[in-house]
Amino acid sequence: MNAATLPIISLTSLDSDEGLAHLLQAASEVGFFYLVDHGLSHDAQQGYLALSKAFFQLSTKEKQSVDMIHSPHFRGYNAMGNEMTAGRFDAREQFDWMNEELALSAEQVRYPWQKLIGPNLWPSAMPKLKPTLTKLQTKLSDITVELLQKLCESLGVDGHALDHTIGAQPYTHAKLIRYPAQQSPQQGVGAHKDPGYLTLVMQDSQSGLKVERGNEWVDVAPIPGALVVNIGELLELASNGFLKATNHKVESPTQGSERYSIAFFMAAQLSATVPVLSLPPELKSRALGPSVDPSNPLLTDVGNNVLKGRLRSHPHVTRKHYCDEPLRHLLEKSFAHMPTADICDECRV
Template sequence: MNAATLPIISMTSLESAAGLAALREAASEVGFFYLTDHGLSEAAQQRYLALTRTFFQLPTAVKQTIDMIHSPHFRGYNALGSEMTAGRLDAREQFDWMNEELALAPDQLRSPWQKLIGPNLWPSAMPSLKPALTQLQQTMSHITVNLLQKLCLALGVTSNALDHTLGSQPYTHAKLIRYPAQQAQQQGVGAHKDPGYLTLVLQDAQSGLKVERGNEWVNVAPIPGALVVNIGELLELASNGFLKATNHKVESPTGGIERYSIAFFMAAQLSATVPVLPLPSHLKARALGPSTDPNNPLLTDVGNNVLKGRLRSHPQVTRKHYCDDQLRHLLAKSFAHLPTNEICNECLA
């Protein structure tokens, strides 16, 4: 696949029936598309990518002061080889931030996902990072909420059919990502699907993102100014499988070239349960149920669906912050029905 064959959707086209039809086809047949005319200028994108490069150029000791190991909420810096996908270490360096919130006291926790709620970690050596990324978070949130409402219209339901799951603001999770050059091609991030409603990816000129189509992996070449959008598991659940959450991965760059990107994930509030939308009959007939993976079942309760991915991806954070007696009890109660114990053997023991 090249830039000409991956669907290109203009946000401005979604005011028309033809535009909504094109969106519906892209989201149901491919699960990935480019989004243009979205309101985040190419110049602004370049400024955010420049900020990303500046962050990763900070001294290692400075970045380690905000290492994710210090955050029970899975926020902060991850050095190369700190995150796992599909059971293997990823060759990427990254910084994660989410909604800025106050953490709950231990005696307030009723479900393990509530421990995801909390503040971000920001580097004091780079004070410009917090306001810039907070603004980006607001902009991306606006784009994804607008796009989610257009997707609802494309599915033949009201534009606000999923608004009640968002509340006053959606749950958001974003990453600054650096893929350093490798001697030989390897897993930058392994094959996976995203757990939320929608993902936006802002990528530099270096390719590497690949999407699974049938029995092959096809390249998602960067298009200047365009954001890459992919459908998440929650939309696959909400559409009973009509929309597709598609496997994707990133291969590490070689030849001395690095790749920088920013990924933004939007989901329902962690406390929400995803409904199945009442699709019109002609679409409902094509909705054959969400995909199933016995090692990674989809959960309609958003908090637990998000948490299981974080626990698996960051085992060092899991061991430090989720293995006390209280969390072991809550995890066992929430995840006892899952046929997988690799979330955290210590916590599920």
């Protein structure tokens, strides 16, 4: 796939029936598209990517001061080889931040996913990182909420049909990502689907993102100013499989190049349960149910679906913060119905 064959959607076109039809086709047949006219200029994006590069140029000591191992909420810095996808370690380093919230006390935690609620870790060496990324988080959140509502309209249901699942603001998770050059192509991030409603990706000029189409992997070439959008598993669930969450991956750059990107994931509130929308008869007849992966079942309760991914992706954080009682008991209770995979010697999920 090249830039000419990946659908390009203008956010400002979605007030028209023609624009909504184009959106529906892209989201149901491809699950990936470029978004333009979204209000975040190319220059602004370059500024955010430059800030990301400056973070990764901090000393190892400064980055480790906000290492994710210090956060039971899965926030902060991950060095190379600290995140897993599809059972293999990824060749990238990254900085994760989410909604800024107060952590619950141990006595308040009734469900294991509530442990995800908490503050972010911010490096003292970059005081402008927090306000700048918080501003970006708000902007991208607004874009995804508008896009989610337009997707509902394109499905022939009320544009606000999923508003109750996101409340005053959606649950968001974002990453600054650096893919260092490798001597030969490696798993920058392995093949996966995203667990939320929508993902936005801001790319630099270095290619590497690939989407699964049929039996081949095709490139998602960067287009200046465009954001890459992909459908998440929660939207596949809500549409009973009509909209497609698509496998994608990133191959590490080679020959001295680096790749920088910023990924933004929008989901329903952790406490929400995703409903199956009542589609019009014509679309309903074409909705064949969400895809089934026995090793990674989709859960309609958002908190557990999100937590499942975090526990598997960051085993070092899981072992430190999730394997003691009473969390172990809560995990066993919440995931008792699922096929199990090792987390640590005694905890399985």
